[in-house]
Amino acid sequence: MALQGNLEDFDLTDVLQLIHLGKKNGALEIETEKNRAEIYFENGKVVYAKTNESVGEDAIQYVLRWSKGKFMFSPEKTAPQKVMNIPIQNLILDAAKQIDEWKRLEKVIPSIDMLVDFVEEPNVSSEEINLSPDEWKILSLITGEKSIRDIAKLAKFTEFNAAKVFYGLISSGLVRLKKPPEKKEASVEKKEEKKEPKRRRGFFRRG
Known part of the structure; x- marks a missing residue:
């Protein structure tokens, strides 16, 4: 059978x-x-x-x-x-x-296909921030146009481990989630006007 x-x-x-x-x-x-x-x-x-x-x-x-x-x-x-x-x-x-851990993470991260970006003005002082090597690695890959899944692949993390790092960064108010744009064929003009995403890592200090 x-x-x-x-x-x-x-x-x-x-x-x-x-x-x-x-x-x-x-x-x-x-x-x-x-x-x-x-x-x-x-x-x-x-x-x-x-x-x-x-x-x-x-x-x-x-x-x-x-x-x-x-x-x-x-x-x-x-x-x-x-x-x-x-x-x-x-x-x-x-x-x-x-x-069980995924259930906890999903309360903050509903989908690992959501985009990640820095919070413009974090409600925390730079002196209070002490990041781990994994968190620094993740932060260095944030452009505002990559998803958690994308960054996990680039960092060579499992999706679960990447989600755990992002859970901490989001809960700390350092990064935020964004919905991915609807899939549409970009026009030639939009492609030409597209600018390099800004990186805002100067706020952070290594602990």
């Missing part, structure tokens, strides 16, 4: 465990109304995963938060590349630890 079903009827962690215990080779394809994921296995271990936006462990962590969608396992499919070789139990344990 083919391994397929609906996430409303089957817990995704149980499906992944079944593939792992059976030491299966192939791809688990999961589809929702707005997203799609593929998780590739070799001998029951995850070797590659992707969604519409994420790749690797970020994709796994994201998919494990889905509660709706259809899934199907295709044993004939092979991974386009191998970026990991991790027992699924490790990924499930990590995801379980992060689910």
